[in-house]
Amino acid sequence: MKRSLRLTTLVITAGLIMASCEGPMGPAGEEGAKGDKGDKGDPGTTLACTDCHNSTSPMAAFSQQWSTSTHALGGNAAYANRAGCVQCHTSQGFLEYVAEGSVANISIPSNPMQINCSTCHKIHQTYSSADWTLTKPGAQTLDVKYANADVIWNKGASNQCAFCHQMRPVSPAPVAGGADFAITSSRIGPHHGPNTNLILGKSPFELSGTTYPTTNPHSTADGCLTCHMSTPYGYTAGGHNMGVWYDSHGTEMMLKTGCATCHTNATTLDTKIADLTADVEDKMARLEAQLVAAGVYNPTTALAKTGTFKANAVLAYLNYNTVKEDRSNGIHNPGYISTLLENSIAAMVALGYADPGK
Ligand code: HEC
Ligand code: HEC
Ligand code: HEC
Ligand code: HEC
Ligand code: HEC
Ligand code: HEC
Numbered sequence: 001m002k003r004s005l006r007l008t009t010l011v012i013t014a015g016l017i018m019a020s021c022e023g024p025m026g027p028a029g030e031e032g033a034k035g036d037k038g039d040k041g042d043p044g045t046t047l048a049c050t051d052c053h054n055s056t057s058p059m060a061a062f063s064q065q066w067s068t069s070t071h072a073l074g075g076n077a078a079y080a081n082r083a084g085c086v087q088c089h090t091s092q093g094f095l096e097y098v099a100e101g102s103v104a105n106i107s108i109p110s111n112p113m114q115i116n117c118s119t120c121h122k123i124h125q126t127y128s129s130a131d132w133t134l135t136k137p138g139a140q141t142l143d144v145k146y147a148n149a150d151v152i153w154n155k156g157a158s159n160q161c162a163f164c165h166q167m168r169p170v171s172p173a174p175v176a177g178g179a180d181f182a183i184t185s186s187r188i189g190p191h192h193g194p195n196t197n198l199i200l201g202k203s204p205f206e207l208s209g210t211t212y213p214t215t216n217p218h219s220t221a222d223g224c225l226t227c228h229m230s231t232p233y234g235y236t237a238g239g240h241n242m243g244v245w246y247d248s249h250g251t252e253m254m255l256k257t258g259c260a261t262c263h264t265n266a267t268t269l270d271t272k273i274a275d276l277t278a279d280v281e282d283k284m285a286r287l288e289a290q291l292v293a294a295g296v297y298n299p300t301t302a303l304a305k306t307g308t309f310k311a312n313a314v315l316a317y318l319n320y321n322t323v324k325e326d327r328s329n330g331i332h333n334p335g336y337i338s339t340l341l342e343n344s345i346a347a348m349v350a351l352g353y354a355d356p357g358k
Contacts, residue, residue, distance in 0.1 A: 044130030052131075063117070065232055065240035071115040081112040088164040091119040097163075098136050120160055134160045142166045144190070146202035153196045158223030165193035165224070167203070170318065174311040176207055181314045183296070186303040188314075189321040198326050199223070201336040205318040209343035213335035217262075227331075230258030273331075276338075280323070280330040283341035286357040287320050290348035310351050316344035 052059050066072055077090045086093030087103045091113040096106050117123050122133045139154035140162040153162040167190035174181035190197075197203050199219050201212060220226040224242075232239030237246035237255040244255045256269065263269040291297035296317045298305050304317055319340050323330075330337045349355050 044126055044128030044133075046126075046128045047131075049127075062240040064235045065238075066117065068235045069241045069243060071242065074114065077112040077114045081108055083108065086112070090114075091116055094119055094164070095135065115164075136160050136163060140166075140196075142196060142200075142202075144169050144197060144204055146197075146204060151197065151200060151202045153200065153223070155219075155223030156221055156225070158225050161224045162196045165195040167191065167194040167197045167322070170204075173204065174314040174318075176312060176315055178311045180308050181311045182308045183304050183306050183314060186298070186301065186306055188304050189318060190325065192325050194322050194326050195224070195328070195332055198322070198328075198337060199332045201333055203319070203322055203340060205315045205322065206340065207312060207315055207319070207343045207347040209346045210339050212339050216333040216336060218331065218333060226261075227255075227258035230255065233257075276330045276334055279338060280341065282357065283338065283345060284320065284323060286355055287316065287341055287345050287348065289356045290345065290353040291317050291320060293353045294348065294351065312347045313351055316347050319344040 051057070054060070080086070080089035081093075083106070086106055086108060087097040088094065089112075090109055092109040093106050093112075094115070095118075097103055100106070113119075120134055121131060122135060123131050125131055134157060136159070137157075138159055139152050140159050142151040142153060142162070144167045145151060153159060153166075155162075170188060170190060194203070199216060201214065201216055201219075206212065218227075228238070228242045228244060229240070230238050232241060233246045233253075233255055235241060237243045238257060246253055246255060254273070256263075256266070259269060260266075263272070288297065288299065291313070292299055294309065294313050295305055295307065296309055296313050297303075297320070304321075323337055323341060326332060326337070328337075345355050345357075
């Protein structure tokens with residue numbers, strides 16, 4: 001129904017424009033066929049085009065923030081426009097997944113689009129305030145289980161983020177202390193966004209040792225939004241840019257508007273960040289040296305080496321790779337990420353690879 005009405009409007013508008021240069025307007029077309037009823041959903045408040053499309057609505061600023069983001073500019077919608085990737089990397093793939101509820105039959109779009117307003121919001125569906133509704137609300141069951149149980153991400157409006165920013169399954173996967181394991185692909189690993197799994201402290205590659213913390217001060221009710229969509233810095237961080245780093249006159253700055261609600265002392269916070277970053281970088285460097293010595297990791301390609309290795313060495317590599325791909329330097333779950341690395345280093349020592357930090 002809405003669709004045919006819109007088409008009629010467009011046809012009439014086009015007619016009017018043509019009319020000005022090409023003679024009198026023809027008779028009005030006949031009414032379009034009735035469309036199907038569709039979901040009831042939130043009726044929202046009907047809006048005029050100009051309620052949204054004006055230069056002072058929040059939308060105008062959000063569009064600018066988005067336009068400089070990695071969602072807009074990352075470029076990987078083109079590179080990853082194939083089966084197994086489209087559902088996270090193209091707007092069309094994600095929306096087709098949402099409509100079909102499965103990734104089994106997703107088509108490969110010929111004009112792949114980066115993640116944009118319509119990927120996340122129901123833009124131009126009802127021309128009402130309900131157009132801002134998220135396209136995939138509701139809890140997200142993550143693809144990778146933990147201790148044989150489902151892992152569920154249920155953190156408000158960040159549930160939308162979780163479908164894409166989660167670990168890819170590694171299958172088959174090594175079992176801690178189990179049989180030697182053959183790495184057959186140098187790209188073995190959980191892929192680029194294992195953020196949700198780490199924030200929940202439920203990564204499948206844990207090695208035993210120091211007890212893993214079960215709470216995370218940074219696992220907030222709004223999830224990702226707390227830090228990544230907090231009060232923005234212009235167009236270059238926070239808000240709808242969603243990044244946390246911005247350039248301030250040549251200096252890279254971390255956006256801390258989301259942190260400030262809990263960390264009220266800015267100087268103390270800076271010290272904490274510096275300490276945690278140093279701790280994680282130090283552990284990553286030590287673990288990397290052990291993995292290179294064991295022949296599991298190739299520092300030149302920054303990928304795994306194929307071959308057969310002790311199961312725990314492969315798990316230690318997978319932990320190294322997960323933390324590297326998370327790219328939060330520990331912030332997403334300070335205690336857990338630090339413990340993951342510590343136990344991986346200890347496991348490598350147990351296999352005979354000395355800890356260069358000791
Ligand atoms: C609820 C807010 C809202 C309403 C109401 C709305 N739009 Fe939009 N419109 C958007 C958003 C969001 C975009 C995407 C903007 C972007 O990519 O920066 C958009 C994009 C567009 C575009 C660019 C092409 C496209 O589809 O991306 C056109 C043209 C457009 N709108 C016309 C209209 C017209 C005409 C109306 C009234 C019939 C209307 N809009 C009503 C929010 C709205
Ligand atoms: C449809 C999948 C999808 C959804 C939903 C999604 N993202 Fe992303 N996100 C991506 C992809 C893919 C990239 C990388 C884009 C590229 O490289 O082309 C990315 C990039 C990012 C980056 C930038 C990383 C960098 O290197 O600069 C941040 C931060 C981010 N997303 C946060 C979020 C947050 C927060 C949400 C929820 C509000 C979210 N994303 C929702 C798929 C998604
Ligand atoms: C479950 C969702 C998901 C799937 C499936 C997925 N990706 Fe990604 N990918 C992401 C997210 C999220 C990011 C952004 C992570 C970040 O910036 O930290 C990303 C980032 C990337 C990047 C940029 C990495 C970099 O270092 O700049 C490339 C390249 C990429 N993906 C390729 C692929 C390819 C190829 C496939 C299919 C074989 C694929 N992705 C499947 C979610 C996914
Ligand atoms: C990666 C997902 C994502 C993308 C892309 C995205 N948004 Fe959003 N947007 C969100 C989330 C999450 C919220 C917060 C919703 C909440 O708190 O309920 C939000 C909130 C909003 C709101 C406030 C809605 C309200 O109910 O008041 C507007 C307006 C908005 N976005 C516009 C846009 C526009 C315009 C674009 C494109 C330029 C865009 N968004 C792109 C995820 C996204
Ligand atoms: C407690 C605040 C906080 C929360 C909550 C949080 N992040 Fe982050 N995230 C950060 C910080 C800070 C960094 C940068 C750390 C660094 O580079 O040292 C970061 C880094 C990232 C990166 C790497 C690219 C970049 O922008 O530096 C991605 C992608 C990302 N986060 C996605 C997410 C997603 C998705 C969620 C929710 C599942 C999330 N984050 C939740 C604070 C947070
Ligand atoms: C919801 C509240 C909350 C938010 C938001 C928050 N933090 Fe925290 N953070 C805590 C608590 C609680 C602790 C543990 C006590 C402490 O060290 O202050 C903590 C600890 C830390 C630590 C020390 C971790 C360790 O174990 O070494 C760092 C670093 C940190 N936060 C950085 C950040 C940054 C950066 C942001 C924003 C991007 C942020 N936090 C946002 C509550 C929060």
